[in-house]
Amino acid sequence: MTIIRLAAGLLLLPQAFGLVAASTEFGTTENLGFFQGSVEDATQNLAAPLLRRIQSNGGAPDPATLYPSYTLSVPIDHFHNESKYEPHSNGSFNLRYWFDDRFYKEGGPVIVLSGGETSGQGRLPFLQKGIVAILAEATNGLGVILEHRYYGASYVTDDLSTENLRFLTTDQALADTAYFAQNVVFPGYEDVNLTSPNTPWVAYGGSYAGAFVAILRKLYPDIFWGAISSSGVTAAVVDFWEYYEAARLFAPEGCAPATQKVTHVVDNLLLGGDRDDILQLKTVFGLGNVTRDVHFASAIRGGIAGLQSVNWDPAVNSPAFALYCGNMTSTEVLYPATNELKDSIKSILVTGGYKDEIDALTLTMQNYIGYVNLTRVSTCRGRPQDSCFGGRTDFSTDNLNQVWRLWQYQVCTEWGYFQTGSGVPDNQLPMISRLIDYNFTSTTCREAFNIFDQPKVENINKHGGFRFSFPRVAIIDGEADPWRAATPHKIGLQYPESTISEPRMIIGGGAVHHWDENGIFKNETTCQLPPHPVKKAQSFIVEFVKPWLEEWEIQH
Structure with missing residues (x-):
């Protein structure tokens, strides 16, 4: 059993949440726009019964009332x-x-x-x-x-x-x-x-x-x-690639290096492989019908961002990061269905430049693929993959219910914080794909607000x-x-x-x-x-x- 021990004495067992190896079907993925913490949503829903038990305090009045x-x-x-x-x-x-x-x-x-x-x-x-x-x-x-x-x-x-x-x-x-x-x-x-x-x-x-x-x-x-x-x-920072530095430095042992290596494999194919190699990569993740490479890279990136939602307070702590790192560092195959993908995974690892680590990384890739299918792919069956993961397309609705526009507008105009992989120095392996750059992460600024200039971070930094x-x-x-x-x-x-x-x-x-x-x-x-x-x-x-x-x- 994989055990993740986080700070402050919090012991998190991914298997205990009923999340690991809970899905063996490879389907399509959900439309979560450009939100980088999307994996948390999926895991939070799956773990809801446990969280409700942790949170329950029958004698406490609801602060809203x-x-x-x-x-x-x-x-x-x-x-x-x-x-x-x-x-x-x-x-x-x-x-x-x-x-x-x-x-x-x-x-x-x-x-x-x-x-x-x-x-x-x-x-x-x-x-x-x-x-x-x-x-x-x-x-x-x-x-x-x-x-x-x-x-x-x-x-x-x-x-x-x-x-x-x-x-x-x-x-x-x-x-x-x-x-x-x-x-x-x-x-x-x-x-x-x-x-x-x-x-x-x-x-x-x-x-x-x-x-x-x-x-x-x-x-x-x-x-x-x-x-x-x-x-x-x-x-205020425009290209905030350093958002992922905390995960690189403080994630449970083995989680960050595993993330960097599988991301490097993905990038070596997306940025240097031929179209057949790229299709094989997408297909093994169950995302073969995602047209744009950057949308594929975005679809599989979310788990490492779960660190932000780790909290000592049981009422608000999310198990997402523990689930992700538990998958990435497990010494066991957590998703038996991925055994059928081993030959394709090994081919991808060779093409991606990791022939010398093929045995260890095959297991990591199996569990990573299973994790992506559990948290992303399986949540959007029955819809075209591009419509599920091609990003938000309705930018015109602007009634008061469109609360997503608020912080996004502040990001686009003054604060920045576009979390990229492209900004990572060349001598360091990124935690998310280098295809995820400022141009991609700022799409909403152009499409929703017709803002093409970078945010005026000097308004804050002064x-x-x-x-x-x-x-x-x-x-x-x-x-x-x-x-x-x-x-x-x-x-x-x-x-x-x-x-x-x-x-x-x-x-x-x-x-x-x-x-x-x-x-x-x-x-x-x-x-x-x-x-x-x-x-x-x-x-x-x-x-x-x-x-x-x-x-x-x-x-x-």
């Missing part, structure tokens, strides 16, 4: 002097928020969590039992979740056409947050002035929201007393990028986070020592994406949960926020 939502009317356009927002708007929209006052005592701060690039409702667990609850309890504070304009129910315009998305910029959303802090009146606290600067406001965010709150503190220092940037991607630094901005990152490569803690960079004014921490124990944000109820706490590195990080955050607030008291 526990916390009513409220709104504040906010200007649509804060910058009438900037031409990119023309035609300007004098209108307003309702910015949604939630708050929790169970820990609040007079004189306490407001702890606001930025909702980032998703519905704010999805952030409510952090108000109930995560980092907002932890900080609010420690400081007698009032906890707030603030939704980002356009996301969730914070509708700015009647539709999501490219013209109407012109107000979806980081600067406009930052100005919303500043306006909110200066104008909100929390229901039940009409006689208490909790606005800034009368009350200290400390902002927290993870990932995009982590960069967001760091910039927020820098642009509006008189409104926000401090900010905690967890996995904050303060550096605030500091990899060198971001500002008083009372904390930089917290997970050591094995794929997004660490877009933060001030990028591997290879030198960074200053942590201070109370500018705290810094890299969470160890294999921590991934803003692990400090999650929490569990006190009656769920064990010696293993939260894992020690997470407990240490959350205590560290409390330890520097308290002196920040003491400094505020002295100055006010």
Whole structure:
């Protein structure tokens, strides 16, 4: 049995999920557009019964019903002097928020969590039992979740056409947050002035929201007393090939080299083989009817991206990465049906330049092919393969239900992060095919928004990028986070020592994406949960926020 031991004492058995060797039929694949984490969807669905058992906590109220939502009317356009927002708007929209006052005592701060690039409702667990609850309890504070304009129910315009998305910029959303802090009146606290600067406001965010709150503190220092940037991607990057570096460096033993070798075989055929060789390659994966080589390369790439979804919190952890690496490192044939493909696989390995490793890699390729069929090919039977995997074709629909357009628009205009294989240095084997380049990954920009220029990452990087630094901005990152490569803690960079004014921490124990944000109820706490590195990080955050607030008291 293949056993995958990840950080923080999490023991994951791929076979236990009923996923390995669960499918022997080779069919077609599903249409998941350009989403690189698509394998997670397939494995998450298959593992749903187990996850429901892990998550169940019958005594816990649903945060969506526990916390009513409220709104504040906010200007649509804060910058009438900037031409990119023309035609300007004098209108307003309702910015949604939630708050929790169970820990609040007079004189306490407001702890606001930025909702980032998703519905704010999805952030409510952090108000109930995560980092907002932890900080609010420690400081007698009032906890707030603030939704980002356009996301969730914070509708700015009647539709999501490219013209109407012109107000979806980081600067406009930052100005919303500043306006909110200066104008909100929390229901039940009409006689208490909790606005800034009368009350200290400390902002927290993870990932995009982590960069967001760091910039927020820098642009509006008189409104926000401090900010905690967890996995904050303060550096916007166009070609973000380094996204896969964390998997290369921190995946379970053997997983990354196996991924690199099979990817190299695939690339040697796709980039250097004849059409017969390429057809044989596609056919052995069950994808012989995928016309474009880059679509085939994209169809088989997803498993290694599952690292981002590994989490210490059982309620949100995904088994996708464990499943993938369990397949890639198994010493057994997990899919007996692939034994019939051994001769074709050996031929492919010889043509692909790996004759000397043919015995070991034949097994790896068998399990990789079986894995791709389990997670991708078998999910789309009965449809033409090009229609299943040829990428999104309907770019014209732009009603409010097309929420995929939101972050994609921000990616295309300001943030980048196109995850490629082509950008990997020539002296290093990539984790995904080199056919996956900027031109391919930015297709949506051209087709959906008619954007042909590269994103203006300078709009973000002018605030500091990899060198971001500002008083009372904390930089917290997970050591094995794929997004660490877009933060001030990028591997290879030198960074200053942590201070109370500018705290810094890299969470160890294999921590991934803003692990400090999650929490569990006190009656769920064990010696293993939260894992020690997470407990240490959350205590560290409390330890520097308290002196920040003491400094505020002295100055006010």
